[in-house]
Amino acid sequence: MAQKESDLVKTTSLSLQIIDEIQTRNGTTLPELVDYLDLAKSTVHRHLTTLRHHGYVVKEGEQYHIGLKFHNRGEYARTRKKSYRLAAEAVQGLAETTNEEVDFLVVNDGRAVAVHTSYHRNSMYQEEVIHPTETAQHSGTYYYLHSIAGGKSLLAEFSDEKIGRIIDQWGLPKRTENTHTSRADLFKDINQIREYGVALSDEEYADGLRAIGRRVLSPDGSVLGAISLSAPAYRLNKDITEEEVTEHLTHTVDKLEEKLVTSVTLSD
């Protein structure tokens, strides 16, 4: 995946870069893009026209925005596999029994993507409440593996060499005071996870947020993803104990893995 730039189609890369730029800028105008990308107005315009034609970009007044075609493709991607859909059900079930935020994560090029997120009354934009500085996006978000519970439970399944490569690629960015930012710290934690089977994040991703995660294995033994439960630190060990949550989580993952065995066809 680490490609020499020269092997890639530059024109397509430019189009995709424009998409990137539109999203990170929360919508942008043609002149802004021209300015930033340092390209001819006509060139950028042609790319925008093309993307618009295909539904990937929409124009609202002078602002160009990400189009809903992405939503179509994205929904397809996350429900493509039977196993992902079963994971979604498991997530929903666990969210309902615990009434906390539950996520299903998948590894994607050394990072985690939230594929399914629980949907229940009080957690919907909960994250937004906890850290109002963050954008509201949640499902679909990319996370560094070392800073979240589910991510660490995934790392624990990989060989030390593979973990090393991922760290080389992405580093160990610090999110909070508690984030493991040294290899030593992280590996110590990972070895514990390998022993106990469950990963904890104690305000390592965000202040005030605690989470528990466990990886999900496919019938063939490969890593499918991870399910994690997040809750405000004050609520864990008060409304519900960590032991209880761990048990619920383990049970959920075990059940899911059983279902995967019986109902998943090859390559799903």
Add this chain to the structure above:
Amino acid sequence: MAQKESDLVKTTSLSLQIIDEIQTRNGTTLPELVDYLDLAKSTVHRHLTTLRHHGYVVKEGEQYHIGLKFHNRGEYARTRKKSYRLAAEAVQGLAETTNEEVDFLVVNDGRAVAVHTSYHRNSMYQEEVIHPTETAQHSGTYYYLHSIAGGKSLLAEFSDEKIGRIIDQWGLPKRTENTHTSRADLFKDINQIREYGVALSDEEYADGLRAIGRRVLSPDGSVLGAISLSAPAYRLNKDITEEEVTEHLTHTVDKLEEKLVTSVTLSD
């Protein structure tokens, strides 16, 4: 949006066509693509490499698949606007009170896209149960406006000329025996909707499926989208009457429109 092909970036269009192909074929291989697109193997390969590099395509064995980057972009697109997020809450609320499937739709180039779908225990893959022939995808799906309740409630807001242009572009494809496939039929229905403010679909989209929809107006009077409720025909007027549902729906939309006035900043 109806562009001359010559104004578009062909290279980008090809990349996007490859994406299309991958999705419609539910994953595909390089040779299949070469065969279908009638291009050199090296060319297709280069495009795939590029898309893969950017996360839009993933390779699983010999199969190329839609990547989760689309999910990231898609979630961004559907939660970008405050108004869409408020609509999502309204959808969820209505789904909980009625315990039926509720959707929020938006117009996109003459068709409707489901932006938010209710999430509740029994409806999650309900659609799949009703028409097992359909793929499971739901949120993110494109619909023809004339065949669904929400879509018709949107058409009713447009001028007859605009409706005419949409029909010219997309036709009036028949989904079931009840689908309005003639302009006369459709306009008769639309005029009723204009009068009553609520659109009905009586098994016009799918056999056995009845739905009620109502458009949502932005504070500035423009059309934001539509909320619709779908239920198996046998359940409507048994567990719950059409009048009750209509009232719930109208109430939900009214409340949403109120909220939009107070909490939505310009251009949201």
Add this chain to the structure above:
DNA sequence: GACACAGTTCTACCATACCGAACTATTATG
């Protein structure tokens, strides 16, 4: 061990993506 098949690399050619400049359309400003 040879065959089939997916994927990858390389090179030469020419299609076409890019630029720049001229143009229209829209909105703001005196």
Add this chain to the structure above:
DNA sequence: CATAATAGTTCGGTATGGTAGAACTGTGTC
């Protein structure tokens, strides 16, 4: 109301780089 400023659009010439095609690697199969 004229002028300026801004966004967007169109067009033709140039050279970049996307494409084709052949050669190559790698993997699995009979």
